[in-house]
Amino acid sequence: MQLTFHRALMVVSISSFTVLMVNALSDALEAKDTFVEKIRLGVQRFRTITFPQMREMYERLAEKQIPDALFITCGDSRIDPLLLTGMDQGELFVERTPGNIVPIYDDDVSVGVSASIEYAVGVLGVKNIIVCGHSACGAMKALLHPEHLQLLPATARWLKFAEPALKEFRRENTNKAENLNRLTRINVLEQLKHLHTHPAVEQRFKPGSLGLHVDVRNSHWNRRRLQSGHTSIRTRVMEF
Numbered sequence: 139m140q141l142t143f144h145r146a147l148m149v150v151s152i153s154s155f156t157v158l159m160v161n162a163l164s165d166a167l168e169a170k171d172t173f174v175e176k177i178r179l180g181v182q183r184f185r186t187i188t189f190p191q192m193r194e195m196y197e198r199l200a201e202k203q204i205p206d207a208l209f210i211t212c213g214d215s216r217i218d219p220l221l222l223t224g225m226d227q228g229e230l231f232v233e234r235t236p237g238n239i240v241p242i243y244d245d246d247v248s249v250g251v252s253a254s255i256e257y258a259v260g261v262l263g264v265k266n267i268i269v270c271g272h273s274a275c276g277a278m279k280a281l282l283h284p285e286h287l288q289l290l291p292a293t294a295r296w297l298k299f300a301e302p303a304l305k306e307f308r309r310e311n312t313n314k315a316e317n318l319n320r321l322t323r324i325n326v327l328e329q330l331k332h333l334h335t336h337p338a339v340e341q342r343f344k345p346g347s348l349g350l351h352v353d354v355r356n357s358h359w360n361r362r363r364l365q366s367g368h369t370s371i372r373t374r375v376m377e378f
């Protein structure tokens with residue numbers, strides 16, 4: 139999800155502009171057809187090659203899913219939870235939101251994300267919750283530059299759940315070159331706190347029964363313990 143806008147200025151005659159527009163529309167139609175064909179071939183390949191090869195696993199999963207973790211990450215098209223973690227189908231219950239934001243629990247708003255948390259923790263009994271942030275996150279860029287959100291009111295409302303992270307970031311900001319990555323890390327920690335406003339998490343949690351993990355993508359592998367308000371929470375920050 140990129141919220142960066144690009145503007146291009148072109149000075150052309152009326153006739154050449156028309157030609158350009160026609161070409162652009164033709165390209166769009168052709169690209170659309172190519173996309174549909176790619177999807178069609180992909181589904182066909184899955185049915186005829188992938189599924190037969192993995193029939194046993196899919197038949198087992200058809201009976202029941204027992205994922206190890208609820209994996210909350212951004213909707214960014216470049217993030218593939220299974221590819222990123224090396225897990226297989228059925229091992230992660232994935233919830234994707236802009237900026238991997240976990241809304242503060244409310245009976246009336248954002249019930250979609252709350253329902254996923256409730257189901258994964260309360261019904262499926264996942265043993266871990268992973269909040270995964272990522273580099274170059276468009277939502278975090280927008281959080282830093284809210285002037286880009288004038289035409290995106292829903293996104294602006296959603297990002298209010300990350301404003302405490304922005305406040306913390308502004309309070310401690312010292313290195314401009316690291317701005318986006320630092321805000322991304324702080325935001326992941328903020329969303330971890332929000333998890334505890336959800337009744338399903340609080341009811342299930344007993345010391346040691348629910349591990350809360352925070353993953354933030356970075357260029358170096360590192361681990362450190364997180365100091366949080368909940369001393370009984372087993373929390374690890376895994377940066378990679």
Ligand SMILES: [Zn+2]
Pocket residue numbers: 139212213214236237238272274275276277278
């Ligand atoms: Zn993102």
